Amino acid sequence: MxxxxxxxxxxxxxxxxxxxxxxxxxxxxxxxxxxxxxxxxxxxxxxxxxxxxxxxxxxxxxxxxxxxxxxxxxxxxxxxxxxxxxxxxxxxxxxxxxxxxxxxxxxxxxxxxxxxxxxxxxxxxxxxxxxxxxxxxxxxxxxxxxxxxxxxxxxxxxxxxxxxxxxxxxxxxxxxxxxxxxxxxxxxxxxxxxxxxxxxxxxxxxxxxxxxxxxxxxxxxxxxxxxxxxxxxxxxxxxxxxxxxxxxxxxxxxxxxxxxxxxxxxxxxxxxxxxxxxxxxxxxxxxxxxxxxxxxxxxxxxxxxxxxxxxxxxxxxxxxxxxxDTTSQIDDTGTLEAQNFKGDISFKNVTFSYVDNELVLKGINFEVKAGETVAIVGATGAGKSTIINLLNRFYEINSGVIAIDTIDIKEVTLKSLRSQIAVVLQDVFLFADTVLANITLNNPEISEVDVQQAAKDIGIHDFIMSLPGGYHYNVKERGAMLSSGQRQLISFLRAYVTNPSILVLDEATSSVDSYSEQLIQNATDKITKDRTSIVIAHRLATIQKADKIIVMDSGHIVEQGTHSELLKNENGYYRNLYEVQFLKAEAVE
Missing domain, CATH: 1.20.1560.10 (ABC transporter type 1, transmembrane domain)
Structure with missing residues (x-):
């Protein structure tokens, strides 16, 4: 006993x-x-x-x-x-x-x-x-x-x-x-x-x-x-x-x-x-x-x-x-302070598992050059969002190296690393606060004037001003007073206003209406220009202009290339995926 x-x-x-x-x-x-x-x-x-x-x-x-x-x-x-x-x-x-x-x-x-x-x-x-x-x-x-x-x-x-x-x-x-x-x-x-x-x-x-x-x-x-x-x-x-x-x-x-x-x-x-x-x-x-x-x-x-x-x-x-007493922290032992990444990203033989002995990523290798827009596609559970989680060091990899500008991200302090990477998630979380507070997250370095200018730059200022109280409208818990498309727009502005070195869009347009999607697409074209961007999407129509498309299946990268290059592979995974979506679109029309 x-x-x-x-x-x-x-x-x-x-x-x-x-x-x-x-x-x-x-x-x-x-x-x-x-x-x-x-x-x-x-x-x-x-x-x-x-x-x-x-x-x-x-x-x-x-x-x-x-x-x-x-x-x-x-x-x-x-x-x-x-x-x-x-x-x-x-x-x-x-x-x-x-x-x-x-x-x-x-x-x-x-x-x-x-x-x-x-x-x-x-x-x-x-x-x-x-x-x-x-x-x-x-x-x-x-x-x-x-x-x-x-x-x-x-x-x-x-x-x-x-x-x-x-x-x-x-x-x-x-x-x-x-x-x-x-x-x-x-x-x-x-x-x-x-x-x-x-x-x-x-x-x-x-x-x-x-x-x-x-x-x-x-x-x-x-x-x-x-x-x-x-x-x-x-x-x-x-x-x-x-x-x-x-x-x-x-x-x-x-x-x-x-x-x-x-x-x-x-x-x-x-x-x-x-x-x-x-x-x-x-x-x-x-x-x-x-x-x-x-x-x-x-x-x-x-x-x-x-x-x-x-x-x-x-x-x-x-x-x-x-x-x-629970020791479940990411080891923040990095000594380098990231001021402004150029944006070169590389994954070298990266493996990872959420549960022991059940690998989600199985030896991932790819590179992203500074200023490129890279899309990652694949079926649900292929490991697309996991790559984003690892880039931000929300989880520790099992083996391999993730580097930005040839520097292992473990050598960079967590705060400076994450401050240079902005993420727009599919499931947007808003706090029970004003639109302005949800955009700045109470960062004193971001003024209301900065937010308004950023909103004008990406074309959503009018939408925010149409809300009662404008930027000071309280969206209530989890943004319950807004539609999913409106929440996504605010999340997009929240990422943009930080002026990140690297932008990540994780299924950012998968649950929005056509009007909001057009606003986000226009904003995407603007803020991804000359900025390293990673786009995860199921809808292939939104990523055809990407500089590179990475195709994943069951934790492996099965194809890489541009949209046109991947379509040339008649038996390729990407072409099959594209044709299925294209036929569905034709059927709807």
Missing amino acids: NKTKENIFDFSLFKRLFQFIKPYKTVFVGVLLSVILIAVLSAASPFVLSYAIDENVAQKKEDGFLFFVLLMIGMLLLETVFQLLFIFYAAWLGQSVVKDVRVMLFNHMLKFKMKYYDNSSVGTLITRAVTDMERIADIFGQGLFMISRDLLVMLVVSGLMIVMNWQLSLIVFITMPIVLYATRIFQKYMKKAFEEVRTEVSNLNSFVQERVTGMKILQLFTREETEYTKFKAINERHKAGWLKTIWYNSIFFPIPELLSSVALGLVVWYGGLNIVLEGTATQGDLFAFVMMIPKLFRPLRQIADKFNTLQMGMVAAKRVFRVI
Whole structure:
């Protein structure tokens, strides 16, 4: 059995989390001082009351009684002030730590390979970055410091009890082992329950996120009832996980209350007999113990409750650090800063696989000269888009060399490499922001004037100005307020405005209307002139003017040449593909 998994509290994980407190040491020390003062003031109140009863009430003396009353009031006010400061700054510290952890997590996620996202659930990652972070904040705001305060109160109260009357203290402490044992068992089972809860929360988030994103598909294929049934099952497991924690709470929490009442009854009985028969206890002792017993037992219940919070936070922290510890980054070890590529591209015996032992590219060799427009064609799954992903280093190749201007792209920094390559994808992604923000991606070096001029250059300025608000029109999530053709135009302008050294068009006109396609075709002719361009297309009519056409099939390059050269090969793959599309076009006409 793996003992690490059975530990009730993971100190190594907590030690790692504790490192994030270092920038806030002053606040941390202040909170700890508040904990100590609260514990002392909480225990001092019964002691002062005991002294007042024995010296004034029992003796029926008025002298000095007012002093004890004012002292009690002063201590209560001080305790209230320190409680307020403690609660606020403990929560502030938790949120500050979480802010830093969340920034670290997000920065780490930004550098992940695309392969990581291919194999990861978006809903799960959202849970790690949002929900789990709030649970980590609770470690400090409602867990660690609250437990420290309650433990210190119990320690001070216990010590004061022994000093005041050891016989009465013994009666109280007899029940403590039962509570402590029950608390330990409770914590052990709650840890398992909370791990189950966090798993079900992630599953629920993933399911909802995916179904909301793909709602159109669900409705188009009338899968609402099926998905509704699946959701009910997942929601039922989520409820069952939480009910398990509630069941454990309902079993445990009455135990401290019951034993507290038993201890209180025994103290009153035994202390009362001592006062009347033996005189070994005073009225002040009895009153003080009646006040202190709740201060001893109630924190036990609260500690168990806060330990639940602490464990939920630790489970969340474990999951977050698991993502942070994931090594799935592209090795950015390049030292060269690419300022402006000439545009010579070469693939030399490149092999690549998304899944181990399943090659997608099988020894690819080709060259692109600066300023050329090269088209890549082939059936779906031939490896066309993979070439683009590798050129941008979204994935690491298995073997071979990819070079730009005779320089291995691994020797160039990722940021400078990608800043010189602009890509227009078939599936355009727009953020819930303005047209301008989606074009510039908030790059301060690109002004609105630059964007407007670029739009005029490629002929889409009028289209943008026809939108309500023009360049400041909010396209909503994923560009839902625009047609696919309009989204493609904005994506095209986004690539053009960066003035890239290399332009990549990946099926850029495959899902647009004829009007948008004409705009894009005109813009393509303009911006590909004297610029290295790679065009991936199924529709061969859009690439006939390319300087070179590379034909791919099953991860191999099967033909290379110009449009006219490839058509001369009567049994060639390209000619066959062209004739099939040509016949389809004639049939439509």
